[in-house]
Amino acid sequence: xxxxxxxxxxxxxxxxxxxxxxxxxxxxxxxxxxxxxxxxxxxxxxxxxxxxxxxxxxxxxxxxxxxxxxxxxxxxxxxxxxxxxxxxxxxxxxxxxxxxxxxxxxxxxxxxxxxxxxxxxxxxxxxxxxxxxxxxxxxxxxxxxxxxxxxxxxxxxxxxxxxxxxxxxxxxxxxxxxxxxxxxxxxxxxxxxxxxxxxxxxxxxxxxxxxxxxxxxxxxxxxxxxxxxxxxxxxxxxxxxxxxxxxxxxxxxxxxxxxxxxxxxxxxxxxxxxxxxxxxxxxxxxxxxxxxxxxxxxxxxxxxxxxxxxxxxxxxxxxxxxxxxxxxxxxxxxxxxxxxx
Numbered sequence: 002x003x004x005x006x007x008x009x010x011x012x013x014x015x016x017x018x019x020x021x022x023x024x025x026x027x028x029x030x031x032x033x034x035x036x037x038x039x040x041x042x043x044x045x046x047x048x049x050x051x052x053x054x055x056x057x058x059x060x061x062x063x064x065x066x067x068x069x070x071x072x073x074x075x076x077x078x079x080x081x082x083x084x085x086x087x088x089x090x091x092x093x094x095x096x097x098x099x100x101x102x103x104x105x106x107x108x109x110x111x112x113x114x115x116x117x118x119x120x121x122x123x124x125x126x127x128x129x130x131x132x133x134x135x136x137x138x139x140x141x142x143x144x145x146x147x148x149x150x151x152x153x154x155x156x157x158x159x160x161x162x163x164x165x166x167x168x169x170x171x172x173x174x175x176x177x178x179x180x181x182x183x184x185x186x187x188x189x190x191x192x193x194x195x196x197x198x199x200x201x202x203x204x205x206x207x208x209x210x211x212x213x214x215x216x217x218x219x220x221x222x223x224x225x226x227x228x229x230x231x232x233x234x235x236x237x238x239x240x241x242x243x244x245x246x247x248x249x250x251x252x253x254x255x256x257x258x259x260x261x262x263x264x265x266x267x268x269x270x271x272x273x274x275x276x277x278x279x280x281x282x283x284x285x286x287x288x289x290x291x292x293x294x295x296x297x298x299x300x301x302x303x304x305x306x307x308x309x310x311x312x313x314x315x316x317x318x319x320x321x322x323x324x325x326x327x328x329x330x331x332x333x334x335x336x337x338x339x340x341x342x
Contacts, residue, residue: 003027003308006064008055008079009071010034010043013093013120016293017068018047020301023290027305033058056082064088066116066308072164073171077102084109089116091304095180096322098171100330103323110319116307117314118300119322121184123241123256125296125303127285132243132254133189140267141247147190147217147225151182153239155231159205166206173209175201175329179229182241183332184317184325186217186227189243192328193217193225199335204232215332256294257281 003026007014010032021027032043033055040051052058059067059082066089069079077097083090084106096119097103110117123129135141155178156165165172186193195218201210211232217225231239243254250263258280266274288298306312315321 003065003305004030004063006031006033006058006062006067008033008058008067008069009093010036010039011070014068014070016297017070017091017301020290020292020298021068021305022047024302024305026309031058031062031064055079059083059086059088066090066304069093073098073176074169077106080106081109084113084115087113087115089304089308091118091120091301092322093120094184094322094325095119095171095176095329096319096326098176098326100323100326103319103326107319107323116304117319118304118307119317119319119325120300121181121188121317121322121325122294122296122300123181123185124188124317125299126256127281127295128254128256128259129185129189129241129243131279131284132252132259135252135261136189136245138269140250140261140263140269141245141252142249144190144221144223144245144247146223147186147243147245149182149186149225149227150242151179151229151239152233152236153178153231154234154236155239156205156211157232157234159207161207166208168209173206174211174229174231175213175332178231178239179213179227180325180329181239182227182229183328184321185241185243186225187321187325187328190219190223190225190245192324194220196328196331196335199332199339201333201336204230206232213332215335 005027007018018029022029031050033052034040043049044051067083069076069092073095076092080090080092160166164170197216199215202212204211212230214228241256245252253260260276260278262276263274288295290298303316307314
């Protein structure tokens with residue numbers, strides 16, 4: 002039985018706690034949060050130890066792993082303390098706000114031989130795992146262009162006083178929202194060789210961006226656009242839409258289904274020439290516990306399996322989180338250069 006703790010018991014901390022506590026190999030024994038009401042509620046209703054100081058929790062509770070679900074600016078310090086005690090770490094995305102900090106944590110995790118994972122949950126979505134297989138098989142031939150869109154109603158007014166309204170705490174669409182889309186492109190196509198034409202646009206927020214648009218350029222000839230807006234009231238919840246065109250076909254995908262077009266009969270027996278449509282219900286394998294989507298359970302089950310030695314680590318690792326942090330830094334740098342020019 003793996004003893005775990007949650008640092009930051011807000012929306013994501015509670016989500017992770019619920020999923021992990023349903024796992025037969027895991028027991029969440031403690032939480033850490035700065036809010037007294039949260040700590041009292043956790044003690045009363047969950048029967049866990051509750052701490053205001055995460056360091057003290059790590060000293061006293063003999064944990065095998067922790068989940069860090071706090072605003073991004075605090076990730077480095079909290080992860081570093083856990084790794085110093087050789088505790089396995091799952092940390093919410095984005096990894097850190099500075100690639101240099103991410104590099105340091107990658108190195109510390111290697112030294113501690115600790116299982117490490119960043120919460121890029123879309124890598125565990127059934128549809129995008131299928132799309133990844135097709136792209137890895139070179140099913141579309143040489144890739145020409147792509148578009149990644151992500152939209153949602155996260156910020157529909159200026160959230161002054163909230164951590165999302167401050168760049169220093171990890172607020173803004175680029176860090177808190179677009180990081181999912183950026184990481185998904187890293188997963189499907191790899192990081193770009195160059196970034197250009199970035200626009201960071203404020204809609205409601207005074208001090209951070211609410212929309213991100215940028216162009217990726219690859220030395221292979223592939224070109225693509227990422228378009229992200231977290232201030233679109235026409236959406237009920239965040240959506241992802243990915244299109245990629247190759248010389249032999251095209252894929253259009255979201256979280257629920259994908260369509261693939263082949264110019265001629267493909268080598269893959271399950272597909273035909275022309276359009277083929279697959280819904281997630283056609284191929285998804287049920288997970289043991291459903292909360293917010295199969296992918297949320299699947300990412301944490303992967304983390305547990307890695308800790309138990311049942312699965313090889315590597316999906317959404319700290320090293321991959323660093324790759325995404327580097328792309329985010331290049332996007333922000335390109336936007337700053339555009340403003341200066």
